[in-house]
Amino acid sequence: MKISKTQLIYLGLILCILLQNSFFHLINPSSTMTLLLLLDIAVLFLLSLTTRAYGAGKYLNKYLLMVIIVVIIPQTIYAITLGETVNGYIDVIRGPFSLFLALPVLVLMVRKNSIEYLLDKVAFLTTISLAILLANSFALNNMGVSLLPFDYFQMPLIKRGDWVRILLISDFLSFTSIYSFCKVLKGKKNRGLFLFSFIICFLSEIYIEQSRVMIMAIAASCLIVFSQTLKRNKIWFYFLAIIFVIIGLFGDWFSSVFEIFSVENEGLGVSTLTRINEISYAIQLIKEHPFMGTGMVHDYYFIVYTNGFSYEYNHTDIGILGCISYIGLIGTIVYFVAPYIRCLKTIKFYSNKNNDSLEYSFMLGILIYVTITALTILIIDNARIFVWPFILAVFEFCRYQYVKNQVNVEGMK
Structure with missing residues (x-):
């Protein structure tokens, strides 16, 4: 039985996900699995280049080219200059390399005409x-x-x-x-x-x-998506909103949220205080390395001494500020800011005629999540970036669908 390119891409993506989660955490993660993951991504990308996608991947091709020029090449030079080990280099470069999954994911969605x-x-x-x-x-x-x-x-x-x-x-x-x-x-x-x-x-x-921020971000995303559904019945929407505010005020929900993030909180205050110190140190690093950052080959963690105390600086704790300190202003703009702005534009015009669809609800929810977590847990941190190409592919597919439908409508006039 002949297997089509679309089926190969689908199977390759499933294998990628299984490799990334170590086959449901039942296999010990190793450098061999990382190399297999990178090889799988490379094969999928090359396969997607030879699979017809009706022009849907033009933006992603340009985006990936810019990632190579602005992020991967400079960080490779950093690695060579600083004498990074091969394993150390692979560990940090697999983050930006995983972005090449965006194209095969998009191609599969176009071929199947669905994100589902x-x-x-x-x-x-x-x-x-x-x-x-x-x-x-x-x-x-x-x-x-x-x-x-x-x-x-x-x-x-x-x-x-x-x-x-x-x-x-x-x-x-x-x-x-x-x-x-x-x-x-x-x-x-x-x-x-x-x-x-x-x-x-x-x-x-x-x-x-x-994670306090992730719990709140997921909850906020789902509540806003739910509120969009209730807008068709405004009485229920306003009723639930009023009930939520009343319970929040009298049940001390809001004060509890602020208390969680307070530096005076007995259990969690240390975490908040550490982030305040990390933000201060990140600003210092950005001033010293504004354009290219400290380099991805550096360890995530630095021991920092301030006011007589030592703490561990982890750039992944402080969102977009940490990212700028790590890969610089240029890398952050190309890596995250530019595609994020494009996603905002996509959902804006997509909402005009499709605001009751699954695609719109998911784009709205995931964009809210990405926005909230950008302050502390940025989606493009190496530890979390694997999902970013899937998000980009969803937005590009919905943009492609919208444009195609508009062309069809215009052609019928």
């Missing part, structure tokens, strides 16, 4: 992966044992409160949370399964990763 064909599978794989980690975290918290066949994260366990906290459990956690929520609201079938997927994803964020 691929994203449904992404949601399925992510839900399985997180369900396994949820079971493992429950065992760690209640029995002190791990169900996984090895020490997956290879680090001493840390706790926040009474729960073991494990960071960076899935590149697609937030992405799948918002997508599954939109499928519950706008999907035509399997709503129960996507509700289960949303619950698993959101529970994983609360119970395992425990």
Whole structure:
């Protein structure tokens, strides 16, 4: 049986996701798996260049060319100049290299004329992966044992409160949370399964990763998407909004949120204070290295001494400021700012005639999430960037659909 290029791209993307999450966290991650992932991305990119996409990938081709010129080449020169090891170079360059997935993802969406064909599978794989980690975290918290066949994260366990906290459990956690929520609201079938997927994803964020900003960003994204659905029934929309404000005021929700981020908070205040110090140090680094940054080959972590105290500077804690300190103003503009502005423009004109569609709801939700987290947990950090090409592909596909439909309408006049 002959396998088409479209099917090969689909299978290759599924393999990429499995390699990225270490086959549901059941295989010990290694440099071999990283090399296989990079090879898979390269093959997929070359395959997508030879697959007809009806001109949908013109912008992404230009974007990827700029990433090569402004980010990959300079950072490679940095690596050679500073004597970076091969493993160290591969570890940091796989972030920008993963952006080349944007084109095969877009090509598959164009060929299937849908975002759902691929994203449904992404949601399925992510839900399985997180369900396994949820079971493992429950065992760690209640029995002190791990169900996984090895020490997956290879680090001493840390706790926040009474729960073991494990960071960076899935590149697609937030992405799948918002997508599954939109499928519950706008999907035509399997709503129960996507509700289960949303619950698993959101529970994983609360119970395992425990990131305050990500929890709030996912919740805000879903609430705003939900409010868009309720706008067709304004009485319900205003009623729920008033109830939310009343409960928030009398139930001390709002004051609790501010307390969580206060430096005086007994449990979490240290984290907030560290970020304040990191912002101050990042501004200093930007002044010293404004255009090219400190370089991606540098370790994420620096020990910084200020006011007689030492703390660990981690640029991934402080969002876009940390990114500028890392790859400079030029790299940040090309890498994130320019495509982000294009996404804003896409959703603006797409909303004119498609604001009741699944695609619009998902674009709105994911854009809100990216905007909120840009202040602390930027989507293009090396540890999270794997999902960025999928987001770009969704926006480019919706833009392509809109333009194609407009051309068809004009042709019928």
